[in-house]
Amino acid sequence: MTLEIIGISVLWLFLFGYVIVASIDFGAGVFNAYSTLTNREHILTNIIQRYLSPVWEVTNVFLVFFFVGMVGFFPKSAFYYGTTLLIPASIAIILLAIRGSYYAFETYGSRGHKGYTFMYGLSGLFIPASLSIVLTISEGGFVFMNDSKPVLDYWALFSNPLTWSIVLLSFTAVLYISAVFLTWYADKAQDKDATVLLRKYALIWAGPLIITAAGIIFELKAHNPEHYERILDLWWMFGLSFLLFIGTVWFVWKRRNFGLAVWFLIGQFAFAFFAYGISHYPYLLYPYLTIYDSFTNEAMAIALIIAFIAGLCLLIPSLWLLLKLFLFNKNYVRGKG
């Protein structure tokens, strides 16, 4: 395994971590807003607050970790992506900033403003949309070199169905991941009403999720045939992902083994996410940038990997403590701690 592959695998793993924890967060905001609009906020608000409060800051760090690591391991990506992403990334930052800080303002300061709850929920859909644009751009065909500087063609980007399919996938994935996770959390809290409602959401979003995900693979066939070929080579990973998806839906449908359903959910997304990542190899930005020509020097790569291992030795026990205290602690989950 080369240093390049180690670097990108580590980053991909952290991005995966972000996708899962952020989806729970964003989806929770949407469900909370929806139930407030339909006057059912008393059912969900408590469950959501109890889960989100201790972890919202950690969720944010996953994202920072990914992009700092990306620039560290692949400095050239700063040149290509930095130049082209000014607008979509700035919009995402602004939404994340308002969302994150106002979450803290609301939770610790004052409480209960309907307009705010609605905006908070809406931002949970716009942020994944503006971030998922990066995935679309990475497929190639939207960035052109002008005077040896990369320029993003917004018209080509927004008129392409692939862009909107990926945006749609980000919506459905956020809602599905969040609903399944929160169903488990509500069940653990012995909150019957919340479990019933969230289970319903999980089942509603399962169908759209799998349709959008499958649709994108077919659109890639036209957009980037090379990538499509490599996806077909990894059919078994996508197949496993699909089986795990069936498993999750089955347990949620049968109202049992919610914990196992969450693990299946994580497995499903892990397989799909890594299969997608592997099939993207070796491009970071098709066709200009591969992981090889953007990789940092060897001395820095080794230093980063050492720092990374040392950092993980601190992080993993700490994260485990966090999960133990707030996710797997019965009294806390039930609101008694």
Next chain:
Amino acid sequence: MGNEEAVFFSRVLTELTLSFHIIFATIGVGVPLMIMIAQWVGIKKNDEHYILLARRWARGFVITVAVGVVTGTAIGLQLSLLWPNFMELAGNVIALPLFMETFAFFFEAIFLGIYLYTWDRFENQKKHLLLLIPVAAGASFSAVFISIVNAFMNTPQGFEFVEGQLININPLIAMFNPAMPTKVTHVVVTAYMTSAFVLAAIAAFRLLKGSDHIYHKKALFLTMKLGLIFSIASAIIGDFSGKFLAEYQPEKLAAAEWHFETERNAPLILLGVLEDEEVKYAIKIPFALSMLAHNDPTAEVIGLDQFPKDEIPPLYIHYLFDLMVFIGMWLVAISAVYVFSIWKGWAFVKTKRFLGLIVAGGPLAVLAIEAGWWLTEVGRQPWILRGLMKTENAATSSGQVDLMLILFSGLYLILGIGVIVVLRRMFKRNPVEKEIEDRQAGMEGEYH
């Protein structure tokens, strides 16, 4: 939009983001230490007031942390969005401390979450103290690592630059660059100092507003003692920073001091105005600049005449330097007077007038932090990497930076107003007198 405009707007946007972020970053570095100290004093003296102090500070701290986290995320991404050419080059050498900073931040985030939600879960107060150690350490270490990145921009090393290519890179030598010791210690200690004075200002404000509670008096005395220690430390390290500049960045020191000609026995210029390249109304202290630069009144100090015109930083940084130093000295003075008077039993420090001075000390300390950062950053112009890459060659080629500037200005306005409103509401609705009563009622309830 031409390149010149893109550079201009990128600079303004970066300056705006950083100026807003450092208010919260500084509080974020210093306040956890203060919380930890209050908790420790509370345990040691077995005094509920200090424990309550730690909790109330922590509650307000969460609000400022939230803004610090999101604006920190903004500047982290903006580095690549606005300065892609810089990150492409510098990333090869300086990615290590940048990466380590996120680890420190991660660590702090995890334990802050745990600390805040286990207040009433553990009986033993010592466990809370243990949780605060990683919070304070994570906060300080993220300041250390990010200051190392900035120090590198001032004195880049750890690589060879041959025909536009970087070779023989050594990340550790890049980290331990000459600017690193003074920069890191000055940043960390002034953050502690500023936080102490901000918290002192809050306590003084409550006393000024007529509260006579012993809680505020204890808070004030504790924070003023800490403020005194850290402001003296800041002044000493500031002096080392002057000597560092004389050796490694003489053009920054010369511009900050309006030292135009290289000479021996150099005087220090305080205040003054610059008109047609002539300094007017200034106070000159003979030999003082030679002392500051080399610890020797007759030493030669390099002046601006030694540098090409297009490599000289803007001369207005002199005002920033004066502002920073005067505020620093002023804060040393009022905290020294306060602590000494309390010790001697003199009552004038309890008058409204003196309390007013302490209240003003909080915002002044924050202003000094801003002035210091503007000084060090503008003093590095025209370079983004001193001697290596000019700022104008580092900026993005994108044409929409002005629009982003407008959007981010709106964001910071909203966040700024939000913080003030929420913090005011939080503590106005729940003054300490009420909280002490509630806690006592709660405890009695447990006994019966």
